[in-house]
Amino acid sequence: EPEVTQTPSHQVTQMGQEVILRCVPISNHLYFYWYRQILGQKVEFLVSFYNNEISEKSEIFDDQFSVERPDGSNFTLKIRSTKLEDSAMYFCASSTDRATDTQYFGPGTRLTVL
C-alpha cells in the first residue's frame, strides 16, 4: 500500500537557521498538506496546496513559512528563520480530493530548534 514519506525523521537546528522539510505524497494524490504537532498537543493545520499553489493557510503559517512542489514528487516546507517555538513534529499529508477525502499522513519530521 502506498504511503506518504517524509525526510528527515529528525532535524536539529540552531535558532535563526533555515530548514527544509521534505515530503513525498502518494503519487496519484492532488492535495497536499502540512500540519504541526507540538509535543503533547493536538495536530494543527498549517497549509494546504493544490495545483501548485496554496489553497488555504492558517494563522500559524506566517511569512517565515513557505511551501513548494519543486518537481513532480516532492512537497517541501521551508522555515526561513527558525524560532524556539517552531520545535514540533511536522506532518505532511495528502489526499486524492478535497479535505472531505481521507488524508493520509506521513511519519513526521521532528524539528528541534536550539
Add this chain to the structure above:
Amino acid sequence: GENVEQHPSTLSVQEGDSAVIKCTYSDSASNYFPWYKQELGKRPQLIIDIRSNVGEKKDQRIAVTLNKTAKHFSLHITETQPEDSAVYFCAASSVAGNQFYFGTGTSLTVIP
C-alpha cells in the same frame, strides 16, 4: 472557523470494556468527520470516518455516531484490547474548506 472540542482528555478502561470518546463541532457546514489513532511517536492513522449523510458507521469493534442537529459525533470502541491504547483525535472538515480541524486528543489506556 471551525472549533472542535473533544472529551475526555484521558480515559482508562479495563480490557474488554467499551470506550467512548465524544467530539463537538461548531460549523454546521462541516460534513466529514474522521477519527485518527496515534501511537506514541508515530503518524496519525485513520481508523474510521463518517460523512454527514449517515448517522452511524461501524467497522468491527469500532463505530462512530453523528448527530448533526446537536453537532456532535462519538467514537465507540467495544471489547477493548491493550493494543487499542493510543491517543485518538477527532477532526472535522467541510467541502468548502481544505483542512482538518482536529480535536485536542484523548489518551486511551486499556488496562490488561
